Amino acid sequence: MKLLKLVPDHTNIHFLKWRVPFYLVSMVLVAASWGLVLTKGLNLGVDFIGGQMIRVTFERSAEAPVGPLRDEVTKLGYGEPILQRFGKPNEVSIRMKLPEGAEHDPALADRMARTITADIRKNHADARVDGVDSVSGKVSKELGWDAFRALGFAALAVAAYIWVRFEWQFGIGALLSLVHDVSLTLGMFAVTQLEFDLNIVAALLTLIGYSLNDTIVVYDRIRENLKKYRRMPLPELLDLSVNETLARTIVTSLSMLITLVSLLVFGPQVIFGFTAAITLGIFIGTYSSIYMAAPILIWLKVSPKSFVPGEKPSDGPAGAKA
Amino acid sequence: MLDFPRWKVLLLWAVTLVIAAAALPSIVDMAGYRWPAALPEPKVNLGLDLAGGSHLMLEADPTQVRTQRIEGMEESVRNKLHAMAQPVRISDISNNNGSLSFLIDDATKVDAVREALLPLTNGAGLTGKRDWTINVVDGNRFVLSPTPEGIDQAVSQAMDTAVEVVRKRIDALGTKEPTIIRSGATRIVVQVPGLQDPQGLKNLLGQTAKLEFKLVDQTADAAQVYQGIAPPGDEIVPYAETKAGQPAAKIAVKRLGGIRGDQLTNAQLSSNQQTNQPTVTITFNTDGGERFAKLTSANVGKPFAIILDGKVLSAPVINEPILGGSAVISGNFTSDSAGQLAIALRSGALPVDLKVVEERTVGPDLGADSIHKGMIAMGIGTLALAVFILATYGRFGVYACVALVFNVFMILGVMGIIGTTLTLPGIAGFVLTIGAAVDANVLINERIREERHRGRRVVQAVELGYKEAGRAIFDANITNVIAAMLMLAFGSGPIKGFAVVLIIGIATSVFTAIMLTRMWVAQWLRRARPTELSL
Numbered sequence: 001m002k003l004l005k006l007v008p009d010h011t012n013i014h015f016l017k018w019r020v021p022f023y024l025v026s027m028v029l030v031a032a033s034w035g036l037v038l039t040k041g042l043n044l045g046v047d048f049i050g051g052q053m054i055r056v057t058f059e060r061s062a063e064a065p066v067g068p069l070r071d072e073v074t075k076l077g078y079g080e081p082i083l084q085r086f087g088k089p090n091e092v093s094i095r096m097k098l099p100e101g102a103e104h105d106p107a108l109a110d111r112m113a114r115t116i117t118a119d120i121r122k123n124h125a126d127a128r129v130d131g132v133d134s135v136s137g138k139v140s141k142e143l144g145w146d147a148f149r150a151l152g153f154a155a156l157a158v159a160a161y162i163w164v165r166f167e168w169q170f171g172i173g174a175l176l177s178l179v180h181d182v183s184l185t186l187g188m189f190a191v192t193q194l195e196f197d198l199n200i201v202a203a204l205l206t207l208i209g210y211s212l213n214d215t216i217v218v219y220d221r222i223r224e225n226l227k228k229y230r231r232m233p234l235p236e237l238l239d240l241s242v243n244e245t246l247a248r249t250i251v252t253s254l255s256m257l258i259t260l261v262s263l264l265v266f267g268p269q270v271i272f273g274f275t276a277a278i279t280l281g282i283f284i285g286t287y288s289s290i291y292m293a294a295p296i297l298i299w300l301k302v303s304p305k306s307f308v309p310g311e312k313p314s315d316g317p318a319g320a321k322a
Numbered sequence: 323m324l325d326f327p328r329w330k331v332l333l334l335w336a337v338t339l340v341i342a343a344a345a346l347p348s349i350v351d352m353a354g355y356r357w358p359a360a361l362p363e364p365k366v367n368l369g370l371d372l373a374g375g376s377h378l379m380l381e382a383d384p385t386q387v388r389t390q391r392i393e394g395m396e397e398s399v400r401n402k403l404h405a406m407a408q409p410v411r412i413s414d415i416s417n418n419n420g421s422l423s424f425l426i427d428d429a430t431k432v433d434a435v436r437e438a439l440l441p442l443t444n445g446a447g448l449t450g451k452r453d454w455t456i457n458v459v460d461g462n463r464f465v466l467s468p469t470p471e472g473i474d475q476a477v478s479q480a481m482d483t484a485v486e487v488v489r490k491r492i493d494a495l496g497t498k499e500p501t502i503i504r505s506g507a508t509r510i511v512v513q514v515p516g517l518q519d520p521q522g523l524k525n526l527l528g529q530t531a532k533l534e535f536k537l538v539d540q541t542a543d544a545a546q547v548y549q550g551i552a553p554p555g556d557e558i559v560p561y562a563e564t565k566a567g568q569p570a571a572k573i574a575v576k577r578l579g580g581i582r583g584d585q586l587t588n589a590q591l592s593s594n595q596q597t598n599q600p601t602v603t604i605t606f607n608t609d610g611g612e613r614f615a616k617l618t619s620a621n622v623g624k625p626f627a628i629i630l631d632g633k634v635l636s637a638p639v640i641n642e643p644i645l646g647g648s649a650v651i652s653g654n655f656t657s658d659s660a661g662q663l664a665i666a667l668r669s670g671a672l673p674v675d676l677k678v679v680e681e682r683t684v685g686p687d688l689g690a691d692s693i694h695k696g697m698i699a700m701g702i703g704t705l706a707l708a709v710f711i712l713a714t715y716g717r718f719g720v721y722a723c724v725a726l727v728f729n730v731f732m733i734l735g736v737m738g739i740i741g742t743t744l745t746l747p748g749i750a751g752f753v754l755t756i757g758a759a760v761d762a763n764v765l766i767n768e769r770i771r772e773e774r775h776r777g778r779r780v781v782q783a784v785e786l787g788y789k790e791a792g793r794a795i796f797d798a799n800i801t802n803v804i805a806a807m808l809m810l811a812f813g814s815g816p817i818k819g820f821a822v823v824l825i826i827g828i829a830t831s832v833f834t835a836i837m838l839t840r841m842w843v844a845q846w847l848r849r850a851r852p853t854e855l856s857l
Contacts, residue, residue, distance in 0.1 A: 003856065004713040009775060055688070106678040110524060130688040134681040139379065150812035157808065158801040165797055199747050202809055202817040206754065206824070209805035213761065213798040220794040248768040251714060252761045255707055259757035262703035263750060268692035270371075271750050278754065 006254070007247035015242050016235045019295040026292060030180055033187025040190050045197035046095060046133050048147070050140035052113055053133040054094045055086075060126035064092040072123055078112050084195065088269060091130075093195075098136065109134050147201040151182070154208045162216070169300035170219050174212060177292035181211045181284045188280055194273040203277035210256070210278075211285025214249055215293040221245050222297065230304040238294045253286045326844050334841055338728055338834075345734035352693060364738035369745035369819050370513055372693055374686030376520035378512045379505070380527060380676040382484060384477045387674055391468055391476055392417045395454070397578070398442050399424070399466070406438055421467035429462040439466070446471035477507060480673035485510055488676075490669035491526050510676065520683055522662070530675050531666035533583025533604075533651075534629040535614070537621060538637055542574035562633035562653065573634055575627050581617055585610025589667035591660050594652060600660035602651045604667060611647030619643035628653070630663070631675075689746075696749035703753055704730070711760055715767050716856050721842045722763035725834040729759050732830040733823065742826075745819030755827030761798070762835035765791040771857050780855050781847060788840055795836065799828050 046053045058064050066083050073081045073094060082095040094116065102109040113132050120127045135143070155178045163171030182204055189196050221241040229237060260279045267275060347357045348366040357363050370377050396417060403410045403426075411427040426435055436456060443454040446469060453472025457465045468476075485504055492500045492514065501513040517523065539556045552558045552574060561571040585607045592603040606614055617626070618640050627637040628651055635653035655663070704726065711726075712719040733752065737744065744752075770787030778786065802824065809821035846852075 003716050004710075006714075009771075057687075104677075106524075107528070109678075109681075110521065114521070128685065128687065130685040132681065132683045134678075136679040139680045146812040150808045153812075154805045154808040157804045161801060161804060162797075198813070198817055202747055202813060202820050205805045205809050206751075206820075209802035209824075210754075210758065212801045213758075216798045216801065217765065217794045220797065224790075244772065245768075247771075248764050251764045251768070254710065255760045255764065256754070256757040258707045258710060259703035259753050262706060263699045263753045265699075266695060266702055267699035267753070268695045268746060268749065270688070270692060271746055274747060274750055278750075 005247075006250050011246060012239070012243050013246070014239055015290055016239045016295060016298075019291060019298075022291040023295070026180060026288070029187070030183045033183045033190065036190035037186050040193075042186070042189050042196040043193040045195045046135045046140065047198045048140050048144045048196070050135050050137040051098050052096045052109060052135075053131075054096075054113065054116060054120075055130040055132075056092055056094065056120060057088075057128045057130055058090045058092075058124060058126050059128050061090050061124075063089045065124070066092060068123075069094070069120070072119060073116055076115055076119060078116070086195070086269060086272070091269065098134070103137060106136075109136075143198060147198065150201065151204055151208070154205050155179070155182070158208060158212055162212075162219070166219055166223060167302065167306045169297055169302045169306070170223075172300060173293045173296040174215050174219075176296055177215055177285075177288040178208055178211065180288050180292050181207060181281060184284050185277055185281050189273075189277070194276065197273075199271060199274040200277055203274045203281070206278055207281035207285065211281055211288065213252070214286055214289035217245050217248060218242060218289050218294055222294065222302075226302070226304045226306070234298050234302065238297065242290050242294055249286060249289070253282055256282050326841055331841060331845075334837060338732065338838065341735040341739070341830075342728055342731035343735065344738050345731045348734050348738045352697070364735075364741070366734060366737045367741065367743040368515075368689070368693075369743045369748065370515060370682070371684050371746040372689040372744060372749075373515045374518070374684050374689045375513065375515035376517045376523065377680070377682040378520060378524065378527070378678055379680035380488070380510045380512065381679045382477075382481060382508045382510075382674040382676055384473065384508055387477050387480050388420060388468060388473055389417075390673075391473070392420070392422050395422050395442065395466060395468075399439065400578075402438050402442065403435065406434070408434075410435055421465050423463060423465045426462050426464065432458055432462065435464065439464070446475045449475075474507075481508065481510070483670075483673045484676065487670050487672050488512060488527060491665055492523070494665045494669060495523065495526065497523075509679075516686070518683070518685065520681065522658075524678055524681075525659075526662050526666060527676055528678070529662065529666045530631045530672045531663070531669075532631055532671045533667060534580055535583065535617065536575040536577075536580030536627050536629060537617075538625040538627050539574040539576055540624065547572055547574045559627065559629055559632065559634050562630070562635055573627060573637060575629070575634075579617075580626075581610070581613045583610075583667070584671055585613075586667060589664045591657065591664045592650065593657075594650075599652065600655040600657040601653075602655070602660050602664050602667065603648060604651060605648040608647075614647070614649065615643060615645045619645075692746055692749065696746075696753070700730075700749075700753050700756070704756055707757065707760065711763070715763075717846075718763070718767050718770070718839075718843070718857055721839040722760055722767070722835070724842075725763070725838050726756060726759060728838060729827075729831050729834040730756065732834065733827050736826045736830060737823070742822045743819050744823070747817060747820035748823045751820045751823035751827065755824065755831060758802075759827070759831035759835055762791075762795045762831065763839060765795055766836070766839070767857060770855070774855055774857065780852055783855070784843060784847065788836070792836065795832070799832060802828055 064085060066085070069092065070081060070083050078096055078099060084093050084095070085091065086093055096112065099108045099112050113134065117129050155175060159171045159175035159178070162174045185204060185207060189200065218241060221244055222238060225237050225241050257279065260275060260282065263275045264272065264279060344364045347363040350357045351365055396415065399422070403412060410431055412424045413427070415424040426432070436458070439456055443452045443456065446453040449471040451469055451471040453469055453475060455467050455469055459465060481504055485502055488510060489502050492502065492512065497514050497517055499515055503511050505511045512527070514523065539553060542553050542556060546553070547558060550558050550572065555577055556574045557577050558572050559575055561573065583604065586604050587607045588605040590603045592601050593599060594601050622640050622643060625637045625639045628635045635651060708723045708726065711722050715722060733755065766787050769791045770783050773783035773786045806821040806824040809817050813821060
């Protein structure tokens with residue numbers, strides 16, 4: 001049987017030759033992402049800004065009547081709703097600010113939800129209310145802060161782990177490529193205005209874990225080669241390491257993409273944003289492990305001396321002895 | 323490395339099959355069939371976002387506990403000083419700045435008073451501090467302040483009681499399998515699967531159900547009461563019912579000397595036989611019944627106010643002493659609200675008001691749809707992935723794929739055994755884990771390929787493949803676990819569910835992708851003794 005080989009044996013692409021232009025591109029993209037996040041903003045869900053979200057499916061309509069719905073809800077006097085389709089065209093989410101004073105009297109928020117759902121049911125016989133989320137301003141601030149802390153701690157914790165397992169240069173390289181990956185993903189949410197809720201934070205955390213997988217595999221090989229080829233110039237050694245692990249990088253990334261795409265296409269609509277974030281993150285993570293994580297080591301002046309051979313014989317290259 | 327003694331083979335298979343078999347009840351259940359009751363049934367719980375239901379987060383206001391403690395202390399101090407051998411008169415009582423302060427008439431009795439008050443304070447738990455401090459200023463002014471430790475302890479006790487009360491009330495509704503847990507210092511999370519309209523639940527939990535009977539002060543000046551100015555020793559309480567467009571009617575009642583309605587043995591929905599209006603009949607316990615009899619005997623012909631959660635329900639005139647130990651509460655009830663009040667009174671008053679600060683309700687159709695689609699996505703994803711891996715790695719791909727299938731079962735099995743909850747993001751975590759699980763095999767197989775290119779013999783290449791790749795696999799999985807742990811620490815319900823699946827998936831995938839495949843590869847190498855690898 002002829003096996004599939006996506007990366008031919010003895011592939012030798014000079015990735016590092018293009019590192020400066022790619023760095024510039026990455027920096028521009030990160031800057032643009034943050035620019036977009038700050039100017040255009042994220043489409044924050046009720047988890048983070050508080051308020052009420054009612055999800056409705058119009059069972060016998062091909063498409064949710066967004067226009068009339070907006071007018072109807074606005075007429076109820078609770079302010080302008082934000083309507084958004086999610087998943088299928090006949091599913092819609094209606095987001096409202098909580099009414100004045102609801103912080104102290106939750107009954108006001110209740111009454112608003114009841115008024116709105118009753119009104120929708122009255123006007124649309126086929127409307128099915130799938131859920132109501134109501135988050136007070138105080139809780140949403142805490143959720144936002146918790147999410148922010150979780151992301152920060154996760155990035156620092158994994159960077160620290162890599163520092164311990166490798167060297168400080170590797171830790172910084174991993175941290176910077178994480179910042180890069182998360183920034184670009186946030187940028188995508190600013191561009192697409194997909195709803196940014198708690199699930200997306202979980203996606204970002206997953207991303208931190210998985211985009212590091214690639215980085216670690218490449219770093220592991222760099223460490224191995226540093227001990228093996230002590231006189232090889234660093235750029236050449238990095239190129240060699242990236243090329244040696246390229247087949248694995250491609251096959252693994254494809255494996256992840258296969259499952260993620262099937263989740264995007266066939267999976268539950270409610271977590272579309274979540275899956276989209278991870279899918280995009282896999283692309284960015286693969287790119288950054290080659291063009292961010294590895295070349296940073298040149299600037300941080302990693303050298304074979306960082307790993308004195310003989311100190312840890314179990315980690316020594318078996319090839320050199322054979 | 324490739325040496326697998328018989329006991330090791332048996333052990334690996336036993337672990338694999340037992341854990342994988344534990345997944346069967348969950349699978350049968352999710353496919354919509356009934357698992358035979360005679361068999362053990364470790365089952366994965368479905369989270370609210372999949373099963374449908376309501377999630378409520380209730381929050382208490384700790385300042386309320388503080389106020390209550392100061393009020394309680396005021397009453398204790400009065401009683402205590404009144405009961406002294408030489409009673410001490412006190413005046414100018416205030417509890418404005420979060421402490422209780424009062425003047426005693428005779429500065430020479432300061433030490434005696436302090437002595438008398440000391441037993442009213444207690445140690446605050448294990449903190450080594452007392453729950454109140456007693457200070458004397460200006461010679462004869464006592465200031466009693468609750469310490470932060472004392473307040474914390476009181477809040478904690480109040481929350482424990484509140485959880486119990488909430489549980490009793492929810493049980494009274496007859497809902498199935500509610501989850502009621504304390505969250506942080508002042509919050510309670512309530513999850514009720516399958517509950518579609520949480521309105522009744524919220525009404526029930528929103529009711530503190532603090533019932534009081536207080537005498538109406540008939541001498542109070544109506545105009546002053548209207549303006550909210552209380553005569554000395556009185557407090558102003560508004561009526562629960564207001565006529566549309568009018569400010570709430572108010573009434574002056576005596577602050578002290580009333581009784582609380584917490585000494586009940588029962589509360590039942592009843593109705594007034596003349597008007598057919600719903601009412602609630604309460605039955606006092608012996609002590610409560612005696613106090614109620616005393617209050618009504620001493621005040622025949624005077625009105626007393628029935629106050630619920632700070633609002634007057636009604637203020638009937640006491641026609642005759644009520645000695646039977648039961649009383650009927652009338653108010654402007656519907657049969658629903660009277661029924662809720664009866665449940666609330668039966669379960670006891672909440673020690674603090676609870677407010678709903680977060681509410682999430684999910685309909686059942688959405689969840690069922692998500693499970694269905696998640697299953698389909700997982701099936702298609704796994705199949706496509708298997709084809710890709712088989713095409714890439716041949717025989718070694720077969721091992722990887724079989725390991726993958728075992729991995730799916732084992733994740734479900736472990737989830738069932740430890741009784742975790744599968745949430746919507748958890749389904750995504752599941753699918754993702756499958757994609758990531760093959761990474762270990764990819765790393766190993768690529769390494770074997772490489773070692774073969776370097777000219778190593780088959781057995782040595784395989785051995786090196788597992789050994790050298792193992793390091794990267796380990797590091798990569800640790801970082802994933804770190805990220806997942808932080809999700810567990812900071813995430814809310816669904817995200818926690820996701821993190822749990824992720825962690826379990828990482829553990830089982832290391833087991834299946836490394837241990838199991840290595841065993842199979844080793845057995846094949848020993849049996850076939852290949853000199854060439856098709857890889």
